[in-house]
Structures are given as C-alpha cells and as structure tokens.
Amino acid sequence: MSRKVSRRAVLAGTAAAVAVSRFPSPAVAQAEPFRLGLLTVKTGPLAQGGIQMEQGVLTFLKERNYTMGGRKIDFISADTGGNPAGTKTKAQELVERDKVDVILGPLAAFELYAISDYVKEQKMPTLSLAAADNLTQRQPNPFLLRASATSSQAMHPMGHYAATELKLKRIACISEDFAFGYEQMGGFQAAFQQDGGCVVSKLWPPLVTPDYTPYVAQIADCDGVCQGFAGSNPIRFMKQYSAAGLKYPVVAGETGGDDALLKSYGEEAIGLVSCCPYTLDLPIDANQRFVDAMVKNYDTVPGQYAALLYVNCQVVDAALKTLNGDASDKDKLMTALRGVSLTETPRGPLKFDHLGNIVGTFYIRRIGTEGAKYGLKLWNKTIKTYDNVSQFWTWPEQEFLAHPVYSRDYPPLTKC
Amino acid sequence: MTFWVLLTVNSVTFGGLLFLLSAGFSLIFGLMRIPNLTHGSMFMLGAYLGTTFFSGALGFTVNFWVGAILTGLEVAILGALMERLLLRRLAGQQLAQVLVTLGVSFMVADFCLMGWGGDPISVATPAGLGGFVRVGAAAAPLYRLAIIVIAVIFAIALWLMLERTRLGAMIRAGVDDPQMARVVGIRVSQLFTLVFGLGAGLAGFAGVIGSPILSVYPGLDQDMLPLALVVVILGGTGSLLGSFVGSIIVGFIYNFGQALVPELAYFILFLPMVLVLVLRPQGLFGGQVL
Numbered sequence: 248m249s250r251k252v253s254r255r256a257v258l259a260g261t262a263a264a265v266a267v268s269r270f271p272s273p274a275v276a277q278a279e280p281f282r283l284g285l286l287t288v289k290t291g292p293l294a295q296g297g298i299q300m301e302q303g304v305l306t307f308l309k310e311r312n313y314t315m316g317g318r319k320i321d322f323i324s325a326d327t328g329g330n331p332a333g334t335k336t337k338a339q340e341l342v343e344r345d346k347v348d349v350i351l352g353p354l355a356a357f358e359l360y361a362i363s364d365y366v367k368e369q370k371m372p373t374l375s376l377a378a379a380d381n382l383t384q385r386q387p388n389p390f391l392l393r394a395s396a397t398s399s400q401a402m403h404p405m406g407h408y409a410a411t412e413l414k415l416k417r418i419a420c421i422s423e424d425f426a427f428g429y430e431q432m433g434g435f436q437a438a439f440q441q442d443g444g445c446v447v448s449k450l451w452p453p454l455v456t457p458d459y460t461p462y463v464a465q466i467a468d469c470d471g472v473c474q475g476f477a478g479s480n481p482i483r484f485m486k487q488y489s490a491a492g493l494k495y496p497v498v499a500g501e502t503g504g505d506d507a508l509l510k511s512y513g514e515e516a517i518g519l520v521s522c523c524p525y526t527l528d529l530p531i532d533a534n535q536r537f538v539d540a541m542v543k544n545y546d547t548v549p550g551q552y553a554a555l556l557y558v559n560c561q562v563v564d565a566a567l568k569t570l571n572g573d574a575s576d577k578d579k580l581m582t583a584l585r586g587v588s589l590t591e592t593p594r595g596p597l598k599f600d601h602l603g604n605i606v607g608t609f610y611i612r613r614i615g616t617e618g619a620k621y622g623l624k625l626w627n628k629t630i631k632t633y634d635n636v637s638q639f640w641t642w643p644e645q646e647f648l649a650h651p652v653y654s655r656d657y658p659p660l661t662k663c
Numbered sequence: 664m665t666f667w668v669l670l671t672v673n674s675v676t677f678g679g680l681l682f683l684l685s686a687g688f689s690l691i692f693g694l695m696r697i698p699n700l701t702h703g704s705m706f707m708l709g710a711y712l713g714t715t716f717f718s719g720a721l722g723f724t725v726n727f728w729v730g731a732i733l734t735g736l737e738v739a740i741l742g743a744l745m746e747r748l749l750l751r752r753l754a755g756q757q758l759a760q761v762l763v764t765l766g767v768s769f770m771v772a773d774f775c776l777m778g779w780g781g782d783p784i785s786v787a788t789p790a791g792l793g794g795f796v797r798v799g800a801a802a803a804p805l806y807r808l809a810i811i812v813i814a815v816i817f818a819i820a821l822w823l824m825l826e827r828t829r830l831g832a833m834i835r836a837g838v839d840d841p842q843m844a845r846v847v848g849i850r851v852s853q854l855f856t857l858v859f860g861l862g863a864g865l866a867g868f869a870g871v872i873g874s875p876i877l878s879v880y881p882g883l884d885q886d887m888l889p890l891a892l893v894v895v896i897l898g899g900t901g902s903l904l905g906s907f908v909g910s911i912i913v914g915f916i917y918n919f920g921q922a923l924v925p926e927l928a929y930f931i932l933f934l935p936m937v938l939v940l941v942l943r944p945q946g947l948f949g950g951q952v953l
C-alpha cells in the first residue's frame with residue numbers, strides 16, 4: 248500500500264504556479280544556483296536509512312555554507328515513499344519541474360532499476376546509493392555513478408576474511424528474498440569458496456518476516472552464519488537467532504553491521520563481524536569532522552547511509568571545481584564526475600572505475616563494548632582494512648563479467 | 664528432532680501472540696461488522712508506547728508487565744475515543760467506516776515515525792525470562808513459553824467475561840442480532856465503544872508483549888494486520904474459540920510453511936483462508952457469513 252502525502256501535491260501545485268510565472272533567465276550559468284536533487288525515503292519501513300541520507304547531505308551543505316565548487320546550491324529533497332512507482336514520479340519531478348543538475352540517491356535497488364533508463368534518456372547524472380550490481384557491470388549506465396558499493400562489493404572481502412582469518416569452513420547464508428540479498432550472498436559465496444570455504448545452504452525469508460525462528464531452525468551442519476539483512480531486519484534476526492540458542496559466529500554485510508544500528512542492537516549482537524564501505528571509528532580528520540557535525544546537528548551518529556551521501560556531495564563538489572562551476576554540459580559534467588578521485592573523505596580514499604563504480608577501502612569490524620563513544624553501549628571496532636577494493640574483487644574484469652550476475656541460484660550450491 | 668521441537672514450540676507461541684492480537688479484532692468484526700484496519704496500528708502503537716515506558720524517557724522506568732498493562736489501557740482509551748468521535752458519526756455506513764480505519768492507520772504510522780523516528784527499537788526480554796528450557800537438544804526460550812501462559816490466561820478471562828457476565832451476554836446478543844438486541848433494551852452503541860476499546864487495548868497490550876521478540880519498527884503494523892485477518896476469517900468473526908483455534912492453526916502453518924516450503928510460505932498461509940471463504944464462509948466457529 249503506498250502512502251500519498253497530499254501536502255506534496257499542494258506544494259507541487261504551488262511550485263508549478265511559481266515556475267510558470269518565473270521569467271526565463273539568460274544562460275549565465277554561474278549566476279544561477281546549482282540545483283542538487285535528492286531521492287530519498289522519509290516514510291515507511293525504509294525511512295531510517297532515508298532520513299540519514301538527507302542528514303548526510305545537509306551536514307555537507309551546512310559545512311560548506313550551501314556552496315559547491317563556487318556555485319550556490321539549491322537543494323531539493325524528494326520522498327519516494329520507498330517504492331519504484333513513487334521513485335519514477337519523483338525523479339521526473341526533479342528533472343522536469345525542478346530542473347536539477349544532478350540527482351543523489353535513490354536508496355534501494357528496485358528504485359534505481361525503476362529510473363535507470365529514464366536518467367539515461369534525460370542525460371541526468373545520478374549518484375546512486377542503491378547497490379543493483381548489474382548497472383555498473385553487464386548493463387552499464389553512462390549517467391550513473393556509484394560512490395557507495397555494489398551489493399556484492401563488501402561481501403567479497405567478508406568472504407575472504409571469514410575463510411582466511413576467522414577460519415570458518417562451512418557457512419549457512421540467510422538473507423531477504425530480493426536482488427540485494429541474492430547479490431550479497433552470491434558475492435560472499437564466490438569469495439568464500441574461492442578461499443576454501445563451503446556454503447552449505449542459502450535461506451531466503453521474505454522481506455516482511457515478523458518471526459525468523461522457522462528459518463533459524465533450518466540452520467544446521469555449519470560452523471558459521473552469514474546474514475545479509477537490511478533495514479530493521481538485522482535487529483530482529485539477531486535477537487531471534489540468539490533466542491533460539493544458536494551460538495555459531497555470525498558475519499554480515501554493510502546493512503547488517505551498519506553503525507546506525509548500534510543503538511538498536513542488544514547484547515546478542517556482540518561478536519557480529521561485518522564488512523562495510525564506511526566505519527564510524529575511522530580515525531582520520533575528514534571522518535572526525537563529519538561525525539562531530541552529525542552528532543551536533545542531529546544528535547545521532549552517522550551510519551553508512553549518511554556517510555555515503557556526504558561522500559556523494561564531496562564528489563559533486565570536486566567535479567564542479569574541475570569545471571569551474573560550469574555544469575551546463577551534462578556529458579562534460581559526467582566525465583568530470585567519473586574522473587574524481589579523493590583522499591579526504593569520511594570513508595577514506597576513493598576513485599571510480601570505467602563503469603562508474605567506486606574503487607575504495609572496505610572495513611571489517613567486530614561489534615563489542617570496548618571503545619564505545621557518543622553514549623552508545625556497543626561499538627564497531629575495525630579489525631582489518633582492505634584497500635583499493637573494486638567491484639570485481641581479485642578476479643580480472645573480463646572473467647568476472649563473463650559470469651551471470653549473482654542471483655538466487657548463482658553461484659549454485661555445490662556438495663562440499 | 665531439534666528442528667521439530669523448536670518449530671512446534673514456536674508455532675504455539677506465535678499462535679499465542681496472534682490470539683492476543685486477533686481476539687479483539689474478531690469481537691469488533693463480529694459486533695460492528697467491519698474489519699478494523701487500524702488493528703495493526705494499535706499493535707504497533709502499543710509497542711512504541713511500551714518502549715517509552717521502558718527507555719526511561721519519562722524520567723522513570725516502568726516494570727515490563729506494569730508497562731504492558733498501562734499501555735493496554737492507554738490504547739484502549741484511544742480506541743474508545745476513536746469509536747466515539749469518528750466511527751459513531753458514520754454509524755451504519757460500513758464502507759465509510761472501513762475507509763476511516765484505513766486512513767487512521769496511515770496517520771498512526773506517520774505519527775509513530777514522527778514521534779519515535781525510523782530507527783528500529785529493540786526491547787529487552789523482561790527480567791527472569793531471558794533463559795531457555797532445554798527440550799532434548801532444542802532450546803525453548805522461557806519468554807516464548809510465558810507468552811503461551813499469558814495467552815491462555817487471557818483466553819480464559821475473556822471466555823468467562825463473555826459467557827458468565829451480563830456484559831458478555833449483551834455482547835453475544837449484539838454479535839448474534841444487533842437489531843433484536845436493541846429492541847430488548849441493550850444499548851448497542853455503548854457496547855460498540857466498549858468492545859472497540861477492549862479490542863484496541865488487547866492489540867496494544869499484544870504489541871508490548873510481542874516487542875521483545877519482534878522488536879519495534881515502522882511497518883510493524885502492516886506485517887501484523889494480514890495475519891490477524893487470516894486468523895479471524897479462518898476462525899469466524901465474533902467467536903473467541905474461533906480466534907483461539909485460528910491463531911494456533913495460523914501459527915503452525917506460518918512456522919512449518921516457512922521452514923518446509925519457504926517458496927510457498929505465503930501461498931500456504933492464505934490457502935486455508937481462501938478455502939474457508941469458499942466452503943464455509945462463516946469460518947470454522949463463526950455464526951455469521953461475512
């Protein structure tokens with residue numbers, strides 16, 4: 248069921264009226280503000296991540312006094328409601344009514360799929376948070392840039408770490424029954440099995456599962472568990488997993504170990520190892536400044552959603568600088584965006600590959616109580632860092648792309 | 664063996680929770696002839712209100728059970744007010760009433776998002792119930808067993824209320840034939856308010872009781888409402904026994920369906936509902952056809 252906010256319709260009407268009355272201005276690009284659009288989710292079950300996305304952008308804008316690369320910024324935030332149809336509508340509004348210069352977001356893979364063709368058609372540079380592997384792999388979109396990660400990107404190092412350092416041999420995988428889950432678990436399986444591990448089963452509970460116990464009951468014949476849950480599901484899974492008396496070590500992906508969940512997790516999460524493109528405890532100035540600003544502005548620590556949107560803003564800022572603020576040519580802007588390479592970001596150094604996906608640092612962390620700050624009881628402590636991780640992990644690009652995209656049945660389970 | 668024990672225990676406990684949720688839903692459905700689509704929201708609102716009692720945000724913390732009962736009362740009052748101020752004005756227009764309950768459910772969802780934020784909130788298991796009972800190699804969490812006990816206590820209490828008190832007799836009369844009940848001098852409109860409040864309160868109470876297992880998050884309402892609907896259609900509206908048996912059946916189907924044939928979990932969950940609607944529209948124990 249979708250929730251329509253009629254206030255938005257009212258606003259839309261008002262804005263349209265204003266737009267009609269506005270005098271068409273001559274093409275003096277620099278004098279006009281740069282229009283930054285955000286597709287986020289502020290209502291419904293995905294709202295927690297979506298609200299953090301907006302906070303990340305606003306933290307950046309506040310810090311830079313609403314300027315990027317010398318241009319004044321007009322920021323327009325749109326609530327997609329977390330469904331593909333809403334995302335398409337809002338993307339059209341941003342492009343055709345608000346005339347934005349770039350789009351940040353959206354949050355979820357199915358939202359990104361819904362607007363991928365549209366932004367290509369409109370030549371609208373889109374800095375996605377959503378993971379959808381194939382859009383920077385086998386079906387690349389020239390107007391897409393991903394400074395976050397593909398679904399499988401963090402899971403490759405996680406699989407490597409589980410096999411080589413945690414010395415796990417047999418792992419049961421469990422994740423939501425949708426593309427983000429398949430791609431995460433596929434990536435984990437490929438990397439874990441390459442290093443000698445074995446995935447014994449893959450379980451797919453529906454996105455909406457109030458009680459995971461029936462699935463937990465199927466976890467057997469293993470020495471570890473890999474969970475790929477997102478949103479609020481990791482909280483519930485870990486609780487029900489530990490309530491069923493299971494004690495196997497658990498590893499997780501970027502959404503399962505997200506720092507924004509630390510305040511919601513209880514003791515059952517202690518020992519959870521996760522791999523993330525961002526970590527709250529990264530001891531560099533760029534991150535410290537960002538975290539302090541988030542705590543000051545919103546009284547909350549950032550998770551990856553806020554951090555990665557802040558990084559997206561830094562990328563736009565850097566691209567605008569190389570163009571001296573002139574964003575009138577969308578192809579040039581896109582080339583500049585893809586050429587960005589930064590060292591001082593809250594997630595550490597980053598650059599992009601020729602398909603527009605990030606090559607960056609990924610962090611393995613373990614949840615414990617030691618070192619907890621900002622009033623939190625639990626803390627993700629970084630225990631290993633993987634530098635320069637590309638979406639292809641250690642495989643050559645050609646070889647990686649020759650495989651089908653990770654799915655429910657790929658890679659297949661093998662007897663081992 | 665472990666697998667079967669764990670699933671069986673879980674089926675019964677989940678059924679217990681569903682009973683707390685759906686008993687009120689069933690009574691409201693039976694008496695007022697409308698599916699109250701705010702019922703999931705009352706469950707979620709209860710869960711959220713509970714977290715406020717336990718978090719110390721009020722300046723003091725409340726014992727889990729006291730908090731659950733207080734929350735139940737709060738939500739009951741809200742439910743009664745809703746019936747008085749909104750549904751009463753639409754008396755007799757069942758479609759309009761259903762639409763109002765749907766609208767209110769959206770409003771409650773946004774209110775919760777505004778008040779408690781989007782972060783999922785996890786609730787600690789009440790003191791003393793954190794452990795397990797070992798059944799062979801399987802572990803049955805104590806708290807889940809406690810839910811069964813609570814559900815049984817409530818089932819007995821509700822049964823006594825319905826079967827042994829004057830109020831219960833009036834409610835039964837209202838369910839069976841509202842016109843005739845009015846004729847013999849029962850103030851049916853007052854009953855509506857009372858039953859609506861009672862149902863909402865039970866849902867709110869269930870929300871708190873469920874929160875240590877389910878945690879509290881936006882969207883919880885939409886997760887629970889369909890389950891309550893299945894239970895009531897299966898068991899029959901207005902029938903306490905129906906909701907009890909329906910809850911246990913749905914608990915078993917839900918758990919075993921997801922464990923044995925996960926691809927068809929939802930199909931199997933809704934299949935009995937479809938069969939009942941086709942073959943026995945009044946439900947297993949219900950008196951009236953929907």
